[in-house]
Amino acid sequence: MEKWITAILLKFPGTNCDEETERALQSVGFKTEIWPFTLVEPTRIKNVDLIVLAGGFSYGDYIMAGKLAQLNIQQKLQNSLNEFCHQGGFLLGICNGFQILMRLGLLPQGSLISNTTHRFMCQWVELNNKAQQSPFLKGLPSSFELPIAHAEGRLVTQAPKQAETYLKEGNVTLTYTQNINGSAYSIAGMQDASGQVFGLMPHPERFLYKEHHYDPDWAGDSEWGWGYYFFKGIYDHIEAM
Amino acid sequence: MQYSIEIRNRFIQKQKTNTLLYTPLKSRGAYEQTRRYTINYSGNKKALKNFVREVLVDEVSEVVSSSLSPAMQNFQFYIDVSLKPGTLNLEKEYILNYYQQLQAPDFELQECTIAQRTYIKSESESGDLLPEPFIRDMVNPVIHTWNIQYGTSRTS
Numbered sequence: 001m002e003k004w005i006t007a008i009l010l011k012f013p014g015t016n017c018d019e020e021t022e023r024a025l026q027s028v029g030f031k032t033e034i035w036p037f038t039l040v041e042p043t044r045i046k047n048v049d050l051i052v053l054a055g056g057f058s059y060g061d062y063i064m065a066g067k068l069a070q071l072n073i074q075q076k077l078q079n080s081l082n083e084f085c086h087q088g089g090f091l092l093g094i095c096n097g098f099q100i101l102m103r104l105g106l107l108p109q110g111s112l113i114s115n116t117t118h119r120f121m122c123q124w125v126e127l128n129n130k131a132q133q134s135p136f137l138k139g140l141p142s143s144f145e146l147p148i149a150h151a152e153g154r155l156v157t158q159a160p161k162q163a164e165t166y167l168k169e170g171n172v173t174l175t176y177t178q179n180i181n182g183s184a185y186s187i188a189g190m191q192d193a194s195g196q197v198f199g200l201m202p203h204p205e206r207f208l209y210k211e212h213h214y215d216p217d218w219a220g221d222s223e224w225g226w227g228y229y230f231f232k233g234i235y236d237h238i239e240a241m
Numbered sequence: 242m243q244y245s246i247e248i249r250n251r252f253i254q255k256q257k258t259n260t261l262l263y264t265p266l267k268s269r270g271a272y273e274q275t276r277r278y279t280i281n282y283s284g285n286k287k288a289l290k291n292f293v294r295e296v297l298v299d300e301v302s303e304v305v306s307s308s309l310s311p312a313m314q315n316f317q318f319y320i321d322v323s324l325k326p327g328t329l330n331l332e333k334e335y336i337l338n339y340y341q342q343l344q345a346p347d348f349e350l351q352e353c354t355i356a357q358r359t360y361i362k363s364e365s366e367s368g369d370l371l372p373e374p375f376i377r378d379m380v381n382p383v384i385h386t387w388n389i390q391y392g393t394s395r396t397s
Contacts, residue, residue, distance in 0.1 A: 062332035063276075064299050071296060071339050103299070111301035113252055118260070156252050158301050 004031040005238050007050040012037050012069050017055035017205060021094065024205040025052070028232040029239075037072065042080035049238050050090045051081075053097025055149070055203055065112065065152040066099030073104060081106070088241075090234060091197045092136070095150055098189070098199030106197045107190045108171045110157045116182030120151040124214055125180060125202060127188055131173040134191060135237035136198050139229035143177060145213070146202035146226060148188075153201040155183040155190075163187060174200055204230035242282055244289055247312040247358065248297060249275040251304050258361060258370065262378045268365035275312055277321065277356045284348030292346065296336060313360045316392040318372055320379065321356040328384045330355070356388075 007030040009018045022032045030050070045051060059068035073081070085091060085106070093101035099112045115121055129142050157163045163184035166172050174189030181201075189200030204227035210218055212225050220226065258270035278297055282289050298305055306312040311319060324330045333353055340350045359379065363370050372389050380387050 059335050060331050062335055063297060067296075067299070068335050068339070075339070075342060109301065111299050113250060113299075113302050118253075118256060154252075156302050 005029065005049050005235060006031045006033075006047070007052055008032065008045070008048050009034045009052045009054050010037055010040065010073075011035065011054070012056075012058035012072070014058045014060055015054055015056035015096070017094065017096075017203065020208075021052060021054040021205040024208045024227055024231050025050075025235075027208060027228060028235040030231075030235060037069075037076075040077065042077055045077070045080055045084050045089075046087075048084070048089065050092060050234060051084065053091075053093040053100050054205075055095035055097060058096055058100065061096075061152070064099075064103075066096055066103050069096075069100045070103035073100065078104070085192075085194070085196055089196065090135070090238065092234070093197075093199040094205065095148075095153075095201055095203060098201055099152065101197060101199040102190075107192055107199055108162075108166050110155050110163070110166075110184075110190070112152050112201070113154050113156055114152050115150070115154050115180075117180075120149070121153070121181060122149040123147070123180070125188070126177040127202060128175045128177055129173075130167075130175055131170060131191060131195075134173055134195055134198065135234045136230055137173060137233060138237075139233040140226055144220075144226045145207070146204055147206045148180070148202045149206075150181075150201055153183065153188075154181045155187045157184060160184075166190065169193075173198065174202070203227075242286070243279060244282060244286065244293070245277065245279045245307065245309065246293060246297070247275050247277045247306045247308075248303050249273070249306075249312055250299075250302050252302055255362065258375075261359070262374055264374070264378075266370065266374060268363065268370050270317075270364055270370045271362045273313060273360045273362075275358045275360070277358050279354040279356075280350060281352040282348050282350050284346075286348070288347035289350070292340070292343075292348070292350075296339060311358075311360070311390070311392070314392075315362065316360040317363045317370055318389055318391045319358050319360045320372060320375055321358050321388040321390075322380055323354060323356040323386050325384055325386050360392075 175186040179186040207225035207227040255271040
């Protein structure tokens with residue numbers, strides 16, 4: 001019997017990037033389901049390979065972006081998520097999902113706050129790949145472009161030097177080549193020590209096909225955008241396990 | 242009993258007041274914003290404080306003041322803007338919903354009022370800033386209530 005590699009997307013009130021993220025996951029081979037958070041049973045996540053927290057504005061970004069989703073996950077799923085990661089499961093947070101993972105303490109301590117521009121920023125950015133061994137990034141070049149769309153993407157840490165430590169210890173996976181939002185050390189993505197929990201502010205699902213690129217003559221790949229290789233990397237990694 | 246806190250982000254710098262307004266003013270000014278929560282409760286105050294810190298505060302980036310005096314100094318005036326009672330207040334709904342799901346919280350949360358506080362500071366030698374343009378552009382009188390308090394740096 002064929003073994004499917006499964007990914008589920010947790011959908012909170014206000015999550016709005018779940019469908020395009022699901023499409024991206026399916027394009028690389030994942031069998032996917034979108035689960036409204038109120039219907040999630042802790043026992044159901046046991047048999048899943050990848051849990052995705054997609055982008056959007058969970059719970060209207062009230063209090064702070066990702067805060068209420070964090071509280072609700074803690075109340076309902078925290079132990080199951082810890083167990084899921086302990087058993088080798090992968091956890092991905094994109095944009096709002098990254099904010100939630102950060103607040104949950106599943107990534108090194110920090111917070112994603114308002115951009116220094118004090119504006120919602122929606123543009124393409126160039127990124128440095130700082131973790132080419134990461135299952136998510138191993139199919140990507142040393143620098144590549146993805147779109148961002150966020151108001152609260154500036155990473156700050158309790159102590160000023162903490163972000164430098166994350167950089168030295170390999171927790172930082174992506175940095176902006178130009179620091180567009182004031183993030184400490186231009187950090188755009190992080191992972192935990194195991195590499196299983198991965199969060200990033202840019203949206204890989206929005207650059208699935210080459211036609212998604214703003215330059216119609218973009219020649220990075222004949223068919224796919226960099227986002228495809230982001231999701232393909234984790235799919236291939238799980239398949240090879 | 243009542244418990245009030247004011248929360249401000251320690252990383253966010255003051256901004257130009259004209260970014261709040263549709264029509265720029267000649268007088269230069271700066272503003273900073275905080276969130277103020279006033280909670281009516283009964284029961285264990287320590288349990289309430291723990292709840293407040295857990296739910297409303299980001300320990301990495303925010304600082305909390307539970308004093309009755311304003312969290313900021315040297316302002317010309319501040320404006321508290323809240324949703325009117327009876328208006329759908331989703332932030333409040335989500336907070337109360339989270340509270341209701343707690344098992345044995347050891348306190349009863351009876352009411353929660355949320356206000357966004359905007360401190361206005363004059364940076365102009367040509368004169369003080371007046372609250373009216375800010376009220377006009379920041380407040381929707383259909384759904385909001387507001388309150389103005391003047392500070393010590395007022396010169397006229």
